[in-house]
Amino acid sequence: MAGALGRPRGARRSGLGWGFYLSAGALVLLSLAPILWVLKMSIVPRAELFASPPPLLPQELTGASYATIFDDPTFVRGLLNSAIIAGSTTIACLVLGAPAAYAFARLRFRFRTAIMTAILALAFFPAAAVIAPLFIEFRAVGLLNTFWAVIITDTVFVLPLTVWILTAFFRQLPRDLEDAARVDGATTLQAFRLVVLPLAAPGVAAAAIIAFIVTWNEFLFANTFLFDSSTWPATVAIPNFATTHTVDYGAQAAAALVITVPIAIVVLAFQRRIVQGLTAGALKG
Amino acid sequence: MSPVETEQPSTSTGTRRTNRREFLVVSGGSLAAVSLWGLSACGDDDDGGTGEVLMNFSPDLKQIVPGQVDAYNNQHPDGEVSTRTTPADTTEAFDQFRTQFQGGGSDIDVIMGDIIWPPQFAANGWIASLDDRFTESDREAFIPGVVEGNTYEDSVYGVPWFTDAGYLYMRSDLLEDAGYSEPPATWDELMEMARKIQQDAGIPNGFVFTGAQYEGGTVLGIEFIRTHGGDVLDGDTVIVDSPEAIAGLTTQQTLVADGIAPDAVANYEEDQASGAFLRGDSVFMRMWPYAYDFLGDKELSNLDVDQVELAPLPVAEGIEPVNVGGGFNFFLNAEAADPDAAYSFIEYMTAAEQQKTMALEGGYLPTRTELYDDEEIIEAVPGVRLGREIVPTTTTPPVSPYYSDMSLAMSEAYNANILGSMSPEEAAATIAEDLQTIIEKGG
Numbered sequence: 050m051a052g053a054l055g056r057p058r059g060a061r062r063s064g065l066g067w068g069f070y071l072s073a074g075a076l077v078l079l080s081l082a083p084i085l086w087v088l089k090m091s092i093v094p095r096a097e098l099f100a101s102p103p104p105l106l107p108q109e110l111t112g113a114s115y116a117t118i119f120d121d122p123t124f125v126r127g128l129l130n131s132a133i134i135a136g137s138t139t140i141a142c143l144v145l146g147a148p149a150a151y152a153f154a155r156l157r158f159r160f161r162t163a164i165m166t167a168i169l170a171l172a173f174f175p176a177a178a179v180i181a182p183l184f185i186e187f188r189a190v191g192l193l194n195t196f197w198a199v200i201i202t203d204t205v206f207v208l209p210l211t212v213w214i215l216t217a218f219f220r221q222l223p224r225d226l227e228d229a230a231r232v233d234g235a236t237t238l239q240a241f242r243l244v245v246l247p248l249a250a251p252g253v254a255a256a257a258i259i260a261f262i263v264t265w266n267e268f269l270f271a272n273t274f275l276f277d278s279s280t281w282p283a284t285v286a287i288p289n290f291a292t293t294h295t296v297d298y299g300a301q302a303a304a305a306l307v308i309t310v311p312i313a314i315v316v317l318a319f320q321r322r323i324v325q326g327l328t329a330g331a332l333k334g
Numbered sequence: 335m336s337p338v339e340t341e342q343p344s345t346s347t348g349t350r351r352t353n354r355r356e357f358l359v360v361s362g363g364s365l366a367a368v369s370l371w372g373l374s375a376c377g378d379d380d381d382g383g384t385g386e387v388l389m390n391f392s393p394d395l396k397q398i399v400p401g402q403v404d405a406y407n408n409q410h411p412d413g414e415v416s417t418r419t420t421p422a423d424t425t426e427a428f429d430q431f432r433t434q435f436q437g438g439g440s441d442i443d444v445i446m447g448d449i450i451w452p453p454q455f456a457a458n459g460w461i462a463s464l465d466d467r468f469t470e471s472d473r474e475a476f477i478p479g480v481v482e483g484n485t486y487e488d489s490v491y492g493v494p495w496f497t498d499a500g501y502l503y504m505r506s507d508l509l510e511d512a513g514y515s516e517p518p519a520t521w522d523e524l525m526e527m528a529r530k531i532q533q534d535a536g537i538p539n540g541f542v543f544t545g546a547q548y549e550g551g552t553v554l555g556i557e558f559i560r561t562h563g564g565d566v567l568d569g570d571t572v573i574v575d576s577p578e579a580i581a582g583l584t585t586q587q588t589l590v591a592d593g594i595a596p597d598a599v600a601n602y603e604e605d606q607a608s609g610a611f612l613r614g615d616s617v618f619m620r621m622w623p624y625a626y627d628f629l630g631d632k633e634l635s636n637l638d639v640d641q642v643e644l645a646p647l648p649v650a651e652g653i654e655p656v657n658v659g660g661g662f663n664f665f666l667n668a669e670a671a672d673p674d675a676a677y678s679f680i681e682y683m684t685a686a687e688q689q690k691t692m693a694l695e696g697g698y699l700p701t702r703t704e705l706y707d708d709e710e711i712i713e714a715v716p717g718v719r720l721g722r723e724i725v726p727t728t729t730t731p732p733v734s735p736y737y738s739d740m741s742l743a744m745s746e747a748y749n750a751n752i753l754g755s756m757s758p759e760e761a762a763a764t765i766a767e768d769l770q771t772i773i774e775k776g777g
Binding site: 094095096099100101123180181183184188191230272273276277278288289291292293294295296298 | 424430434613626634
């Protein structure tokens with residue numbers, strides 16, 4: 050907004066006025082458009098879904114698609130399975146990742162940077178390339194068709210991200226606090242547990258939420274390692290709202306929204322912490 | 335029959351195959367871990383020869399199959415058949431089985447699978463030959479074209495369960511108004527009738543079909559070729575560049591280029607094609623029989639049952655009626671825990687009584703020819719009533735262990751032919767070249 054700089058604060062806010070809010074509104078609409086379209090698909094009757102040209106606004110409302118998905122035991126069970134898989138993975142990532150991140154942030158040891166880079170490289174390994182070897186390994190140890198196969202794989206892929214986020218966060222905590230704790234007689238681990246972790250709560254929350262979202266949305270590993278519909282997470286159950294010839298797009302849209310809503314709520318509730326956690330260390334350089 | 339490497343060498347395990355017992359022992363050991371999560375997924379069959387059978391089925395059959403399995407289990411208290419749901423999307427289910435077999439084997443004994451699976455599974459030694467069990471006299475009771483689709487290198491690998499066939503849907507009301515009393519026998523007649531009715535009655539489209547780039551698009555492309563007397567493969571020989579095949583592709587392209595079929599058919603799958611027809615936007619449609627059930631359903635269709643008739647697909651002058659269909663079959667895992675128990679269950683599921691239930695309750699087309707004379711089925715199932723001349727002319731896609739790759743290549747070329755970005759000759763030459771490469775690379 051040219052010219053806004055020199056004005057007093059109140060004037061500047063109104064100077065942001067319509068232009069700012071118009072572009073902000075356009076941006077929000079653009080980002081939300083696909084979700085709004087999916088919402089529309091989930092609440093209109095089947096005939097309207099296939100109308101040509103499709104009406105922009107819903108002409109007739111129905112809850113039939115939502116009834117379909119909540120009547121389906123595989124999907125309802127899938128929500129629970131997703132929660133178990135994502136929850137376990139998140140806990141595993143934090144339990145393993147937080148001490149590792151603390152070590153990277155505070156201890157000096159050889160090859161520290163090299164190891165951190167290697168860990169990050171792991172996260173960028175293409176999943177499709179490792180899926181066949183993993184399948185054979187899991188078969189050999191009898192973990193196929195159990196949640197373990199997915200939890201272990203997800204943990205391996207999400208852990209690097211957790212470690213990096215937490216390392217950045219731990220680094221920016223003032224070292225003096227731990228020194229003070231140690232002067233009071235705490236060991237390094239006690240200092241970590243009693244002083245650093247509580248202070249690092251925003252970073253831990255950010256790492257946890259990201260780990261949860263990635264796992265909650267995961268499809269490829271679950272679809273490959275879990276064959277039995279009683280073990281499917283929701284993401285694997287959704288494509289099965291279909292028959293050999295037809296696809297129940299309404300039910301798929303409803304299910305897509307249902308699995309997005311919990312994530313959206315969590316992110317909204319914790320958005321400040323997530324931003325705080327993710328930008329940790331960004332300004333210190 | 336030497337084991338043939340499958341399409342993706344990177345994921346293939348070659349000759350490595352976990353011994354089934356070994357696998358069961360390992361999976362038994364993991365039971366404790368599994369039960370921690372409240373699951374009993376892997377523990378279905380613990381021992382060989384005890385009559386334990388695990389079968390898979392697609393979730394759209396969940397209204398019918400579990401009841402039949404329960405009935406079987408009640409009759410056979412000495413063993414137990416359990417079930418597992420596999421993805422509704424056939425390609426995805428196929429990929430899942432392939433991953434499992436490449437990883438050492440599948441614990442599913444009785445495999446419900448698509449007609450295009452047997453050669454690919456058989457060439458790798460994953461499913462057992464049924465020559466001794468599904469005898470020649472048994473086979474005579476089934477639709478010949480469908481048994482042929484289950485045959486690979488002179489051995490039969492699958493027992494047909496239910497089938498699907500290509501039908502011509504017609505707006506009989508519009509045809510009558512235009513003075514036509516017979517369905518079009520040839521493609522030329524269809525085009526002429528469609529053009530006239532499009533103009534006179536103001537119907538936007540003359541003909542719709544599934545032309546998208548997917549398995550259904552491949553089936554339609556093959557169908558255009560076969561209804562003109564051509565074919566894609568003859569054994570291992572590629573014959574898709576014949577004048578007959580090119581004539582078929584020319585018809586496919588002309589339909590779109592002349593505005594009889596909309597450009598959008600290049601993106602049509604079943605839902606879109608039947609949607610257009612049921613809205614009343616097309617005179618003809620090539621579709622499976624399932625869409626007939628939607629007629630008269632106000633939520634899905636503007637058309638009533640008395641406005642639509644089914645007929646055999648048109649052909650080129652002098653060609654016998656033919657269509658390309660699919661359908662599902664039962665295969666026997668080559669390492670089934672108890673093959674005898676598994677096969678006796680296959681026999682039960684494919685018997686006339688069970689096929690009749692599938693027809694009456696789900697409209698699935700039987701594979702036993704006698705059921706096309708069953709009064710009860712004829713009355714209740716339009717696909718059977720109106721398809722008694724159509725179903726026996728059903729053929730299946732080419733039998734090849736590399737069919738998945740071939741289908742991908744073909745669907746691309748058929749799609750380009752529909753869009754007009756390739757001439758029919760170019761499309762045929764491209765397919766010929768692609769299939770030749772696939773065969774040489776694989777064989």
